[in-house]
Amino acid sequence: MRRVVVTGIGVFASTGKNANQFFDTLVKGRSAVRRIEQFDPSQLSVQIAAEIPDYDPLAFFPAKRLDLLDRFSQIALLAAKEAMESSGLELKDEERPRFGVVTGTGMAGATTFDTGYFNLYAKQATRLHPFTIPKVMHNAATSQICMELGAQGPSFTTATACSSSGHAIGEAFHLIKNDMADVMMAGGSEAPITFGMVRSWESVRVLATGNGDPSKACRPFSADREGLVLGEGAAMLILEELDHARNRGAKIYAEVSGFGLSSDASHITVPSIDGPARAVRMALAEGKVNPEDVDYINAHGTGTRVNDVTETQVIKEVFKDHACKVAISSTKSMHGHAMGSTAALELTATVQAIDRGVIPPTANYTQPDPECDLDYVPNQAREKTVRNAISNSFAFGGLNAVLLVRKFE
């Protein structure tokens, strides 16, 4: 049976503009949430988000190239470049048809859409820029990465809201396992911090306000939590068939060993217990891992009451007695909820936790909640050998993706 390992990681996100910086910030328990700077948020009741600080696209791309890149494609390319470099891969032309790209995004070219529609409706423009469609399409980031890296193998984009990049990575894992590719770039990208998008999320009434102290706004599993905080960022992982990686002496960060996916088929925004639980069980079954051998869960942990209580029940349902022993943390408390890329950010953090033997904390945890009574690794990172870990993604729309990774030995 073909095994799949992670041999490269790349991140461009609010908590760090490369993978090491990203994880170091998480380990320190530092939140990147701040008052929004990409536009003037003063008309909004929610004025905060986890934005990438001091980002100047012209520092990374020629002007001509930027004409065709929405912000979500720019950051996808930056994360992909780092992942490729960290893998040390140098593919020959004949290997390119066995190298593909799968990325997830929820909102794709949100910035371009927002600007375009503002021009169209508010400024009465009679037409939109001809690059609008190639910039906003969901597969733009995947296609840009394929062109940049010469990836000619199986490539596509997944869009399942907050699970998008979980599904992307899981599908990429299965493409290698099923001998349809040897190397895959898998991850996600999201740049949703626009006036229209924040206003839309505000209307769902799931956002934390926290304008007074943005860095403390997102408090998953804590009794005083107020809701989720939107974030932006991209994370990419190089997945590689084990022998392919061994033959070139690659550094192996972790092994991807299971993927579980399911649909709640119950409610468009309220998660069920059964759906996510089935996804967790499916991932464990594929990896032939017993629940008691899981040392870390990177939770979906959005910081909404509905999610945090339900997810706690899901973990109890699947892990039984082991539920109170497994370390659980929500890194969304720091990098925010980056929707389509959040699963990729979180799987990267999970892989780094395995690689470094350190579990990042749930930041901003202040008070225990009787309905969330497990070990959420509050505020302080924990040194621990992680043998097996799962990363949960339970999306709006009830579409769940759970990834299982293990320490490679």
Place this chain on the structure above:
Amino acid sequence: MDVSKKVIEIIAREQHLDVAKITPDSTFAELGIDSLDGVNILFALEEEFKLDIPDTIAQNMKSVRQVVDSLTRVIEGKDVSDLVAMAKGEPNATA
């Protein structure tokens, strides 16, 4: 108005090229302008000159001179049906 000068300025701006490198005789191929770039340049020209360039003409612009000539005729309100016919490849069309 010097249409040629303005067209060259717009092409330089949209393609991020040095204006000195573009002459009325430059072809799109020489300037590395592909079909998508061409659409972008047309969009900028239409915005600048506040007019519509018919798609059939637009698709056949392959050089700076063709752009200037077609644009001049559209600006002057001349009948461009012969250009349209030629662009469509009609056998009796003449420019």
